[in-house]
Amino acid sequence: MTLHLAVALDGAGWHPAAWRAEGARPDRLFTLAYWADLAAEAERGLLDFVTFEDALGLQSTRLNEPDERLDQVRGRLDAVLIASAVAPLTSRIGLVPTTGTTHTEPFHVAIGIASLDHISGGRAGWRPQVSGRPDHAAHFGRRVLPPLDFSDRADPAFTRHVADLLGEAADAVEVVRRLWDSWEDDAEIRDVATGRFVDRDKLHYIDFRGAWFSVKGPSITPRPPQGQPLVTSLAHDRQPYEFAARASDVVYVTPRDREDASAIVEQVRAAEAATGRAGPPLKIFADLVVFLETGGAADRKARLDDLDGGEFASDAHIFTGTPEALARLLLSWREAGLDGFRLRPGELPRDLVAITRGLVPELRAAGAFRTAYDTGDLRGRLGLPRPANRYATAS
Amino acid sequence: MTKQIHLAAHFPGVNNTTVWSDPASGSQIDFESFRHLARTAERGKFDFFFLAEGLRLREAKGRIHDLDVVGRPESLTVLAALAAVTTHLGLAATVNSTFNEPYEVARRLASLDHLSGGRAAWNVVTSFDAFTGENFRRGGFLDESDRYSRAKEFLETARELWDSWAPDAVAADPEAGRFLRPGGVTAFRHQGRHFDISGLFNVPRGPQGHPVIIQAGDSDEGREFAASSADVIFSRHSRLEEGRAFYRDVKRRLAAYGRRPEDLKILPAVTYVLGDTDAEAAERAAEIRRAQVGPQTAIYFLEAVWGRDLSAYDPDGPLPDIEPDLEEGVTRGHAAFRRDRGEVVAKWRALAEEKNLSIRELAIEVSSPQTFIGTPRAVADEIDHFVQTDAADGFIFVPHLTPGGLDDLVDKVVPLLQEKGVFRTEYTGPTLRDHLGLAPRDPASGDSAPRDLGTRDSALRDLPLRDPAAPVPAPRTKENR
Numbered sequence: 052m053t054l055h056l057a058v059a060l061d062g063a064g065w066h067p068a069a070w071r072a073e074g075a076r077p078d079r080l081f082t083l084a085y086w087a088d089l090a091a092e093a094e095r096g097l098l099d100f101v102t103f104e105d106a107l108g109l110q111s112t113r114l115n116e117p118d119e120r121l122d123q124v125r126g127r128l129d130a131v132l133i134a135s136a137v138a139p140l141t142s143r144i145g146l147v148p149t150t151g152t153t154h155t156e157p158f159h160v161a162i163g164i165a166s167l168d169h170i171s172g173g174r175a176g177w178r179p180q181v182s183g184r185p186d187h188a189a190h191f192g193r194r195v196l197p198p199l200d201f202s203d204r205a206d207p208a209f210t211r212h213v214a215d216l217l218g219e220a221a222d223a224v225e226v227v228r229r230l231w232d233s234w235e236d237d238a239e240i241r242d243v244a245t246g247r248f249v250d251r252d253k254l255h256y257i258d259f260r261g262a263w264f265s266v267k268g269p270s271i272t273p274r275p276p277q278g279q280p281l282v283t284s285l286a287h288d289r290q291p292y293e294f295a296a297r298a299s300d301v302v303y304v305t306p307r308d309r310e311d312a313s314a315i316v317e318q319v320r321a322a323e324a325a326t327g328r329a330g331p332p333l334k335i336f337a338d339l340v341v342f343l344e345t346g347g348a349a350d351r352k353a354r355l356d357d358l359d360g361g362e363f364a365s366d367a368h369i370f371t372g373t374p375e376a377l378a379r380l381l382l383s384w385r386e387a388g389l390d391g392f393r394l395r396p397g398e399l400p401r402d403l404v405a406i407t408r409g410l411v412p413e414l415r416a417a418g419a420f421r422t423a424y425d426t427g428d429l430r431g432r433l434g435l436p437r438p439a440n441r442y443a444t445a446s
Numbered sequence: 447m448t449k450q451i452h453l454a455a456h457f458p459g460v461n462n463t464t465v466w467s468d469p470a471s472g473s474q475i476d477f478e479s480f481r482h483l484a485r486t487a488e489r490g491k492f493d494f495f496f497l498a499e500g501l502r503l504r505e506a507k508g509r510i511h512d513l514d515v516v517g518r519p520e521s522l523t524v525l526a527a528l529a530a531v532t533t534h535l536g537l538a539a540t541v542n543s544t545f546n547e548p549y550e551v552a553r554r555l556a557s558l559d560h561l562s563g564g565r566a567a568w569n570v571v572t573s574f575d576a577f578t579g580e581n582f583r584r585g586g587f588l589d590e591s592d593r594y595s596r597a598k599e600f601l602e603t604a605r606e607l608w609d610s611w612a613p614d615a616v617a618a619d620p621e622a623g624r625f626l627r628p629g630g631v632t633a634f635r636h637q638g639r640h641f642d643i644s645g646l647f648n649v650p651r652g653p654q655g656h657p658v659i660i661q662a663g664d665s666d667e668g669r670e671f672a673a674s675s676a677d678v679i680f681s682r683h684s685r686l687e688e689g690r691a692f693y694r695d696v697k698r699r700l701a702a703y704g705r706r707p708e709d710l711k712i713l714p715a716v717t718y719v720l721g722d723t724d725a726e727a728a729e730r731a732a733e734i735r736r737a738q739v740g741p742q743t744a745i746y747f748l749e750a751v752w753g754r755d756l757s758a759y760d761p762d763g764p765l766p767d768i769e770p771d772l773e774e775g776v777t778r779g780h781a782a783f784r785r786d787r788g789e790v791v792a793k794w795r796a797l798a799e800e801k802n803l804s805i806r807e808l809a810i811e812v813s814s815p816q817t818f819i820g821t822p823r824a825v826a827d828e829i830d831h832f833v834q835t836d837a838a839d840g841f842i843f844v845p846h847l848t849p850g851g852l853d854d855l856v857d858k859v860v861p862l863l864q865e866k867g868v869f870r871t872e873y874t875g876p877t878l879r880d881h882l883g884l885a886p887r888d889p890a891s892g893d894s895a896p897r898d899l900g901t902r903d904s905a906l907r908d909l910p911l912r913d914p915a916a917p918v919p920a921p922r923t924k925e926n927r
Binding site for chain 1: 625628
């Protein structure tokens with residue numbers, strides 16, 4: 052059975068000094084050609100999908116405020132728009148942009164991702180992300196958020212704050228999902244005899260009322276081709292696992308090793324049970340940062356660490372080594388119950404090319420990766436059915 | 447001096463100008479439709495491609511209005527995709543300043559400007575209605591009288607965000623280890639009536655500096671806003687005399703803001719029908735009008751004025767004899783009829799009696815006919831005449847068919863304009879500002895500094911109706927342009 056493989060695209064790669072590496076294209080980061088080339092390379096490798104990071108503030112090494120650093124990549128284009136611009140230049144790869152749930156209107160997200168799904172012919176996904184940063188909140192001036200302090204996760208105030216952010220995010224996803232269903236698939240009828248373009252009995256008010264906002268509906272955009280584009284989220288802890296169990300189709304997790312992977316899979320399944328998840332179980336992808344090379348990957352990372360003035364740390368496991376070794380690691384971790392992996396290339400395009408031209412052939416040789424794209428949309432590629440419309444009455 | 451004409455293409459909208467019943471009418475949602483229309487416009491060397499917006503489905507009599515096209519994609523998402531399949535065409539999005547925040551809109555527009563290599567434009571609109579607000583977190587929080595103050599401050603704030611990155615802020619110099627130039631990015635702080643925000647913007651300055659700003663308001667306050675801040679006016683004054691009056695009025699306002707007449711392009715929205723002969727064109731025009739105002743739409747059109755359910759009336763019969771309900775409106779989600787509806791009813795009755803018109807015939811008679819009707823030569827001459835006599839700087843063409851509605855204009859009329867030497871045969875620069883002959887927004891010029899606009903705080907009157915005795919822009923049901 053094929054392993055699922057995604058790549059997380061961000062800036063010049065996940066190492067903060069990646070933009071200074073040989074072969075990097077730091078002067079091209081804000082052009083369409085840069086992103087189109089990366090997506091095309093991922094598509095050549097027959098990967099499942101690529102994700103695009105985003106945030107409503109400048110990158111920072113500090114948790115709650117901007118830093119003063121001029122020696123790292125700063126600035127990002129809107130992820131939904133990058134994904135959409137890449138869509139007509141690719142044909143099969145899934146496109147999964149990030150948007151915020153804390154400041155962004157769920158209605159705008161719903162129509163943006165639905166539009167991406169129409170434009171890409173059923174290849175859209177979405178990664179909702181909370182933003183707890185007080186400095187980003189000040190960009191909107193509508194609410195004041197307390198600084199986040201991860202040093203005491205047991206602190207009830209911290210737990211409550213996270214619960215609020217995630218609760219609001221879960222409501223945002225619920226609104227988006229209802230809006231996607233607010234048009235039945237066959238709502239457009241173009242009935243000349245009665246002069247009606249749509250059958251309005253097949254358009255539905257969602258009438259969502261929650262603690263943070265209310266949304267009436269229906270969407271202004273017809274139901275996306277996939278019905279429900281793929282919803283994905285990153286999680287490191289019980290609360291976000293439960294958010295994923297409530298809201299997502301795919302969860303990205305960050306095991307340190309094979310054993311940790313088993314433990315996390317267990318926690319995710321427990322979160323599914325605790326939240327009474329209905330429908331298909333979460334697809335669990337492990338995130339890894341990768342520096343791939345036949346000999347010298349560790350040295351390459353060390354040189355980047357030197358340039359950046361400190362050892363690169365990540366929430367995800369950092370792998371340095373050969374494509375063969377990575378293939379072995381993935382196949383081993385997979386036994387823990389993982390459905391796939393989202394690889395974060397340390398350097399772009401270098402480590403992406405090493406994935407598509409080094410890792411993928413290794414996995415294929417092991418019979419663990421596809422040799423051609425199947426037909427069908429992104430959900431179908433992940434083995435997820437096209438969901439029935441929650442508002443359609445069985446007839 | 448001969449003026450050069452500017453042309454733009456409006457994707458057929460959610461209104462009854464768009465004929466969906468024609469066998470040649472394609473999808474309103476498939477990307478292929480957008481690609482076809484945009485590529486046609488680019489083949490015709492148009493300045494830009496325009497998308498309208500409406501953030502709530504329109505309703506009539508408490509139900510979703512189902513007689514016109516319903517549904518559309520999100521504008522900026524579609525334009526980003528079109529950036530990938532076009533090379534020069536400007537890409538204009540209507541984005542509401544009421545149900546958005548400056549930081550997000552500014553970064554999305556700057557992103558589109560980067561992805562398209564300097565082709566982004568923003569049609570700044572506001573809406574104050576609680577009806578649309580029901581789809582958003584804050585609901586309908588804005589008073590009608592605050593519409594323009596919000597729009598102005600929103601645009602000023604967006605300009606502050608764009609200006610917070612110097613044009614050369616990104617050094618991307620690996621040797622020096624310097625991604626950002628020192629001092630290239632400055633913190634912003636905006637404290638105003640509508641926005642109190644501070645921090646760091648996270649998108650580098652776009653190739654155009656600022657995207658092209660389009661404004662569509664028609665009230666005194668709207669005209670003043672355009673004169674102070676816009677690069678293009680999306681005008682509804684598409685007839686020669688009123689076009690000239692509007693043109694004179696707006697252009698004379700520019701000097702007060704230190705701007706020259708050529709700094710603001712006035713582009714009325716227009717429709718057209720071509721034929722091999724004038725008679726053939728007229729016949730086609732009449733057919734299209736009948737398709738646009740079908741029996742149900744004719745009733746709906748009258749209901750909007752009567753304020754009553756008129757579904758029991760025969761569209762091919764005489765006008766309703768009951769009196770209008772002047773208290774209750776029946777339509778929501780688009781600009782309402784704000785003129786005295788009783789007066790309209792009286793005029794329509796007189797007109798119907800005089801010409802012996804049925805409900806449907808009256809609806810066709812009083813709603814706007816196509817702007818340009820005739821042979822390609824006649825239409826080209828008329829377009830040129832409008833521009834050379836200062837009724838416009840060019841036009842935004844609104845085709846009635848998706849996606850082929852501009853094909854014949856581009857194939858038959860554009861070459862004649864090019865022959866006359868009044869329209870480009872090749873693009874002369876890569877950016878939309880180049881096409882429009884607008885200077886790039888230079889942060890050093892200081893022209894984005896907030897200004898006291900000193901405009902009157904009058905209520906807005908963006909009337910969709912003109913004098914009913916004259917042809918009226920119709921149940922064409924204005925979108926939030």
